[in-house]
Amino acid sequence: MGARTRADEHDVDLAGLEFWARPAEERLAAFARLRSRDRPVFFKERRVPFVRDGRGFYALVRHADVVHAGRNAKVFSSEPAATSPEPPPWIVLLFGRPMVNMDDPRHARLRRIVSRAFTPRRLARIDEHITATARTIVDDLLERRSGDFVADVAARLPIAVICAMMGIPERDHAKVAACVDAMTEYSGVRGDVVRLRALRLLVGNLRAIVVLHRLVARLGRERRRRPADDLVSALVNADIDGERLSVRELGAFFDLLLVAGNETTRNALAHGLRLFTDHPDQRALLLADFDGRIGGAVEEIVRYSSPIMQFRRTLTCDYELNGQSFRKGDKVVLFYGSANRDETVFADPDVFDITRSPNPHVGFGGPGPHLCLGANLARRELAAMYRELFTRAPGIRATGAPELLLSGFDNGIKRLPYEI
Numbered sequence: 001m002g003a004r005t006r007a008d009e010h011d012v013d014l015a016g017l018e019f020w021a022r023p024a025e026e027r028l029a030a031f032a033r034l035r036s037r038d039r040p041v042f043f044k045e046r047r048v049p050f051v052r053d054g055r056g057f058y059a060l061v062r063h064a065d066v067v068h069a070g071r072n073a074k075v076f077s078s079e080p081a082a083t084s085p086e087p088p089p090w091i092v093l094l095f096g097r098p099m100v101n102m103d104d105p106r107h108a109r110l111r112r113i114v115s116r117a118f119t120p121r122r123l124a125r126i127d128e129h130i131t132a133t134a135r136t137i138v139d140d141l142l143e144r145r146s147g148d149f150v151a152d153v154a155a156r157l158p159i160a161v162i163c164a165m166m167g168i169p170e171r172d173h174a175k176v177a178a179c180v181d182a183m184t185e186y187s188g189v190r191g192d193v194v195r196l197r198a199l200r201l202l203v204g205n206l207r208a209i210v211v212l213h214r215l216v217a218r219l220g221r222e223r224r225r226r227p228a229d230d231l232v233s234a235l236v237n238a239d240i241d242g243e244r245l246s247v248r249e250l251g252a253f254f255d256l257l258l259v260a261g262n263e264t265t266r267n268a269l270a271h272g273l274r275l276f277t278d279h280p281d282q283r284a285l286l287l288a289d290f291d292g293r294i295g296g297a298v299e300e301i302v303r304y305s306s307p308i309m310q311f312r313r314t315l316t317c318d319y320e321l322n323g324q325s326f327r328k329g330d331k332v333v334l335f336y337g338s339a340n341r342d343e344t345v346f347a348d349p350d351v352f353d354i355t356r357s358p359n360p361h362v363g364f365g366g367p368g369p370h371l372c373l374g375a376n377l378a379r380r381e382l383a384a385m386y387r388e389l390f391t392r393a394p395g396i397r398a399t400g401a402p403e404l405l406l407s408g409f410d411n412g413i414k415r416l417p418y419e420i
């Protein structure tokens with residue numbers, strides 16, 4: 001094992017939930033100190049109940065290191081999992097492995113099949129649905145005039161879009177939303193959580209996976225028998241080099257879409273309202289030229305808020321990076337939120353500036369095989385929602401501090417009061 005630099009005992013512990021409960025300014029200052037160290041720092045993980053022991057990880061906090069690891073997927077592997085702690089092997093056996101936790105060539109094969117969901121043609125088709133859903137959400141908001149922005153706006157759009165893409169009937173949307181909540185709560189479990197609570201969340205998570213898999217398996221079987229012009233038909237009938245997506249793989253893909261595409265977009269939407277409330281100059285800039293500015297605004301919201309703060313990789317061989325000798329099997333965590341504030345890449349990184357150009361943020365992941373598959377869909381959703389909001393309720397603003405999710409993974413907003 002290469003020599004390890006440990007974080008000062010009383011300084012920061014990126015592996016503990018206490019760190020993620022600290023105010024954002026303190027966390028950002030801690031990451032700035034870590035970026036200035038001469039090499040990546042090692043953090044020991046606590047044991048998570050019912051999950052195999054995580055020994056600890058090196059934190060990659062600089063933009064250059066995060067990009068390097070993302071690009072060099074042969075060395076920085078996404079197997080056995082791109083999250084830490086990893087799911088127990090029996091979950092993988094029962095429910096399949098999502099492609100975010102796979103390396104090429106298996107990953108590339110699946111990605112080729114499911115990319116059919118995200119072709120420009122399919123996205124253009126889903127655009128109409130996005131706009132119509134955003135319009136309905138704003139119709140409701142104009143009647144309500146105040147409330148919780150997350151429940152009234154941000155949580156509604158992404159789930160409706162993913163369900164529409166998959167062809168999930170409207171009557172099942174509420175069931176799907178409840179399952180996603182259960183899965184998200186479980187993904188926040190860390191070593192700090194007591195066994196009983198961890199068990200309750202694990203059971204909730206398993207139940208949610210079973211319900212979702214049943215739902216999509218039923219649909220998959222129907223579409224295999226009678227193909228329609230929808231995504232599930234395209235996925236279950238796709239024939240790539242003689243291979244087809246199994247019903248279990250379809251279930252794992254649906255889980256991934258829901259987990260990867262729901263919370264992320266919902267949190268980005270809520271962060272956006274908070275940012276445009278705190279920065280009226282940026283709101284004025286956007287409103288003065290919405291079409292010209294919205295693209296840059298969306299990129300800056302994703303950079304500044306980094307809805308996904310980290311993903312993990314595992315070393316496949318001994319390797320040297322930024323002064324650290326890694327050994328095969330070592331874990332590294334790519335801190336996207338820290339890379340997005342790297343002062344060597346972004347001028348005034350703590351300033352929210354929708355005119356920032358270039359903006360090479362890694363909010364959708366680093367360049368490489370796992371770059372977010374839904375990035376263009378998320379961009380369309382954010383642009384459509386803000387267009388409806390800022391044209392029909394231009395005075396909308398957050399009226400209090402956001403209630404934040406306690407998590408080192410999702411930069412989540414649970415509630416955000418607003419009025420128009």
Ligand code: HEM
Pocket residue numbers: 078082099100101111162256257260261262264265268302306307308311336362363364365366369370371372373374375377378
């Ligand atoms: C603002 C919104 C979003 C953010 C910030 C985000 C962020 C990310 C990040 C950081 C990754 C990289 C994973 C890694 O490093 O291993 C990723 C992957 C992925 N995202 Fe997104 N995402 C967003 C929206 C979406 C949406 C809307 C969908 C689909 C409905 C989606 C589907 C996926 C999938 C399938 C992957 C896995 C790609 C692979 O492993 O090849 N994401 N996302």
